[in-house]
Structures are given as C-alpha cells and as structure tokens.
Amino acid sequence: MSKWYPKNGRVIFHLDMNSFYASVEMAYNPKLKGKPLAIAGNPEERRGIIVTSSYEARAKGVKTTMPLWQAKRLCPELLVMRPNFERYRKASSEMFKMMAEITPYVQPVSIDEGYMDVSHCHHLGSPLDIAKGLQFRIKNDLDLPCSIGIAPNKFLAKMASDMQKPMGLTVLRKRDLKTKLWPLAIEEMYGVGQKTADKLQNVGIHKIGDLVDANTFELKRILGINGERLQQRAKGEDTSPVDPDAIYDFKSIGNSETLREDTVDDSTLTMLLRKLSRKVATRLARKEVVGQTVQIMIRYYNRKTITRSITKSTYLSSETDIFSVATDLFELHWNGEPIRLLGVTVQGLIEKSQVAEQLDLFRYQEQAGNEALHEVVEQLTTKYGKNPFQSFTSSVDKDQPRTSFQKDFLDDFRK
C-alpha cells in the first residue's frame, strides 16, 4: 500500500480555488458561465478595483487590483458584481470540510486556499488518487474548480498548484525541480514581489534556478534573512509544518476605508474613525479577544502613508476605548493635509479569558513583590538604623555628596 509514499518525508497538498469569487457566482447563477465576469470592491465607486475575474475576463486583459474603469475599457462587455461574502464563506467552509474528511492536518491559509498533510493517508490510496477524488468532489458537489499541487513540502506544493489552472493536478518532486521549477522567472516565485525581483535581477538572478547557484552571503547582504530562505526554497527545501492551529493565533484585527474623496473635514474624519473603531470592537468581541496596542493608519492624498501606534498598560476592546485612543493618535499626528484613507487596528491580542488570569497573576506578583521588598527594607533599617533607600533618593534629588552611611551600605551591598 505504501508504495506511493516516500519512506522518509512528507506528502503535502496545496489546494487553490480557481478565480474563487467569480466561480462561486457562476455556481449560483449558471447563466454567468462562459461570460467575462468580475467581482469589484465597490462597483458604484470611482475607486473600485477588481478583486477577482473569470478566465473569460482575464483573456481580455482584466487583472486583479486593476481599477474598475480600466477593466471596463479593456472589456466593455464585462459583467461586474459586488462581492457576496456570505456565499463565499459558505462555499469555503464546504470545501474545507471535504479536506478535513481526508485528514485532520489541514491548514487554511485564506478563504480559498489551504494546505493538507496526507503523509499518513496510505489507507485512502495514492496521493494522486486522493487529489483527483477531492478535486472531483469539489467540482461535482459545489460546482467549483480548483487546482491541487502535490509535493514533499508546502513551498513546492504551493508552486505546483500554480502551474496548471484551472482544474490542475500537478506533482512536483525533487527530481522535477530542474525541469519544472528552475526555468521559471524569478518573479513567479512565492515570496518574491516586485522589489525583491528588482534586487535579484540587478545581480543577474533572473530565474528561480539562478538562486540555487547564487552566493549565500551575497543573498543575505541584499535581502537579509529572506535571501537565505528563498535560496533554500529554490533548492526545494522547506521544513515548515502544516499547522491546523495557525489560523487561531491571529495577531491583529483592523479595519480601514478609502474615502470617496480626499478630505480635511474634521467631522467626516471623526465619523470615519468612530465607524472603524466600532467595526474593530465588534470583531474583537466576536472572537472574544482583547488587545493592548492601538494603531492608526493615515494615507494622504499623495498616497504617502503613515502609521502611529501606542501600547497601553491595560487591555482594551470596547468601541469607546479604541475610539478614544485612535482619536488621540489622530489629533497628535495628522499634519492637516487631505486624507485618502483611515485605518484602525488593534494589536497585541490575547484571549479575553486570559485577562482575568493575568490580572490575578499581576496582583499576586505585586503583592508578593511588595511583601518581599518590605522585608528587605525592614532588615536594612534594622541594620543601619535607617532606611538607606530614602536617603539615596534625597541625595540624588538635592545633588548632595554621599554620606558615609551610604558608602557603608554600598560597600556592604556590593559584596
């Protein structure tokens, strides 16, 4: 049975839904099938952008993040819908359910993609058969297309799922790297964006394969720790585990909004801050977490963006508290120029239930600490006839020379 599985090593799937939002809409309304369809953030707004588009739209040059007006110019017959997140969430949870029926080692990465570790699924057949079955079910039951990459680690699985779309099944083994991975352009590599691609091209690295032979010190000099990691990945090495719990320890919750028009109007900006604080508070409450740091983001008319944050000594989660801190930060740091976008984020999150525990622990430590300190001071006072700490304070305050009493104490102390 285990003939298909490596003796040492893992079998990882990366499942990626193809043009997910558009595909879900087509599953709901089959009349949309075969037509150029785009999902746009806010179709009525000037500043709407393309979130996803069907393959028919892509054929006309429509791309994700393209401003809507530009997409319509390229493809005048483009059908545009606004996102319907309820539908997408439902389809997503059905898809993850099907994955979880195969193995509990499922790591959701976003609404439409996830990793699976099927290293121990011998009883279900070969990896390729498992992947085929999963892809078939998702297509048959949900009417949604997906691509699956099969590889010995997450990075290669991710690259593999990208190689054939839509409805691709791609196996990428170590022995396939030379022909399937290394010839790809460097900007195709997961983890390499425009900036990194520019830096790498400047030193003659144009293909993923070029990374393999590159000098590691040189890479580290240019890209920091990421340079080393990219090289490891290019060599096909990635030990990061499939972590089903990764989605639970989120680190921040934030909301931001681009205004219809750039503005300096105080009441508009205050209202928006209030609205964003409320949204964040609602989401914190739903997840039953609280946070210690509040961050605001201001994007000005010229797209220059600043963030300002402050960490409080207590945890907060209410709309009132978040709004109050956000307003303070805003008033302190806004330079008065027209604003395009505002954002409010709460970071340093912990579970609500942990706050009480922490508070108890803190009280305990404080109390224990105070008791211990009192004891020490008492002992010292007995020994020297008076509290040495007090005289230290006064001598520093008044800039007086040390008394012989303090010298004694210090000598004693340093022993």
Place this chain on the structure above:
DNA sequence: TCTGGGGTCCTAGGACCC
C-alpha cells in the same frame, strides 16, 4: 478617473535593564 482591504513577518533604532 489610478491603484481596496484584510493580514503576516522582518528590520532597525532607541529606551531600558542587567
């Protein structure tokens, strides 16, 4: 008529402590 909104991770400097 340019370019959304949700995140994570890394870096780097300064404060502060030991």
Place this chain on the structure above:
DNA sequence: TCTGGGGTCCTAGGACCC
C-alpha cells in the same frame, strides 16, 4: 574620564500575500 554587550520592549516602515 571613559566605557561593553546582550536581551527585550516599543515604534515605524516596508515587503509580501490573497
């Protein structure tokens, strides 16, 4: 009179991904 080095926390910005 001049002085180390490591660790952690906080803050701001940048790169990347979906």
